[in-house]
Amino acid sequence: MRILVIEDDADLGPWLRDALEAALGGADRVATLDEAEAALKVRPFDLVVMDRRLPDGDAVTLIARMRMLSPRPSILVLTALDDPNEIARALNAGADDYLAKPFEPVELIARARAVLRRNQLDQKGVTSVSNLRFDTFARTAYVDDQPLILPRRELALLEALMRRAGQVVLRESLDNAVYGFDDEIQSNAIDAHLSRLRKRLREAGCRAEIKALRGIGYLMAE
């Protein structure tokens, strides 16, 4: 695991590097866009945690270039700009998530883990929450390395929830994840699939839990 911290603040920069290193693994810190570009040329990074306003420019320009890298690093933007338009700009440029300053250290680590998990699922096809592991290529879920046999739609639901573990997945996005264009969507079908999925996970001894939020969506929690 290699993390790049791009932060010009002399106090916050080193702290971020230390905190992320302690929680996730080796981290480097740079203070300017130029230094960041140089660092990205030297070696691949799994995660980039970056400030928007840097002495030599707006870091949003760097995001697009990082998306082209292979392997592509996960990008978490820390921003003191809370204008919704600015946040949308960063996400549209290709950032995986943003975190408004000031933030709770716990929140920072949780968000970093979440974007890493999603990126891992995209690039390696594997992700895990607690003792539950999901392999997109093998189309199989494992609880404590024991494969779990799941029907197609429940598998699609599990993938959608694991992709955004720790965050609420809205009902609409679950509909989209499970049904194709030609499928007829029945309004209660998702709930039925989910309650079966939850039962199966519970019986297999899974410690990750799918929380149902009535009228809002579902959330995969550790």
Place this chain on the structure above:
Amino acid sequence: MRMLLKRSIASSAAMLLGGLISALLCCLFVGFIAFYGDDGDVAQSDVATEIKRSVRTDEAGRPLLAPTGRLLALQRQFPQLWYVVSTPHGSLSHGEVPPRVRAGLGLPDAPQARSAYDASGPEMQLVGSTRAGDSPDMLIALGGAVYTSTEVVMSLLREPDMPSTVLAAVMTIIILTTILVVPALIVRPVRRAAAAAEEIGAWEGARLPVDQQPSELKPLALAFNRALDRIDAATAEQRRFLSNAAHELRTPLTRLRTRLERVEDREIKTELVAELQSLSATVTMLLQLARLTSQPTEMQPIDLVSVVREATAREVPTALASGVDIELRGEGPVMVSGSPQAIGIGLSNLVRNAIQHGGSGGRVVVVVAASRRVSVIDFGPGIGTAYGGRTVMEPFARGKQDSAGTGLGLAIVAQVAALHGAGLSIEETPGGGTTVSLSFPQ
């Protein structure tokens, strides 16, 4: 006149033009009559027509007079009136027939009679007049009847002839065209400019097209565009200020928060972190409030249910951390015109308030009704006791027991409501708690 101008410049102008044209035409008409007018032509034509109606011929072909009422009236009107009706077989007369005419009688030749003038007086006088149309053998010579101008007009109105009918039709067409076409001519470019101005909306940098405007509207369009320039500049300045303020306030807060991690004493650390979080929340909300009040809001058709669902979903982690059960009721779509960001910010604040104040209830219900009413319901101690009648929507108004809140949440919600013309109401939840509702207009 002022009232008229206020109603519509175009229709007032058209009416004025129409009126002027009618007056001008009337003047021309009256002038025409006054200058070339009735030397007796019109009156004598009227009388002759009436005479013809009154004359019969007997078996021998001699004319007989059976005067109509109108002829009698004309005879009374013109005491000088005289006439001779002659046919090849005889004649009859009325009044004092000039000897010269009498001498010419017995000449039933029409053209001669029609062009006979009495040139003995200072003015030339037409003496012979109408030849009865369908009976070429009858000649009516008459004189001594002259209309005044008014009488000529009245006569023409009573029995319109071809030229005056055409004249009247042309006049009507001109006046109607003026009244109908002029407003359209004036109004169309104004409407077009107004439509272009309407298009501008919240899109920054949009301007009225100056080149396409008629010259009268150009100064207005230019002034309008300059006003937009100033507004855009002020908005941009405000936005710059707000994002600088956000950056300058949040950066030191972040630095402070990370430094607090180094505090060894757990009790002091927890206390300081809570204080700092409260300060950070105040900063966030102040910036939100400033942005809502100073920045233009772009309205678009949105589904209230999905906007509310997204905002509620954002607060789920907070709810779960506080052990509060959160639920959304409502079937979409419920369409309103609004800004999804602003409504989202308002809703987040309401839900956060409910989670905080819900207290022992441990349950928050968000309801989106088809009547475009969004309610956030908690089952806590209720707002009434905490505020003691003070207005809760004022910035920094806070409940007595409430030390964690910033007192800005409801001020933000009130601002969001005002932006959307929505009604904001705070009621007691039946059975205890607070229900805050936003009712959006159609």
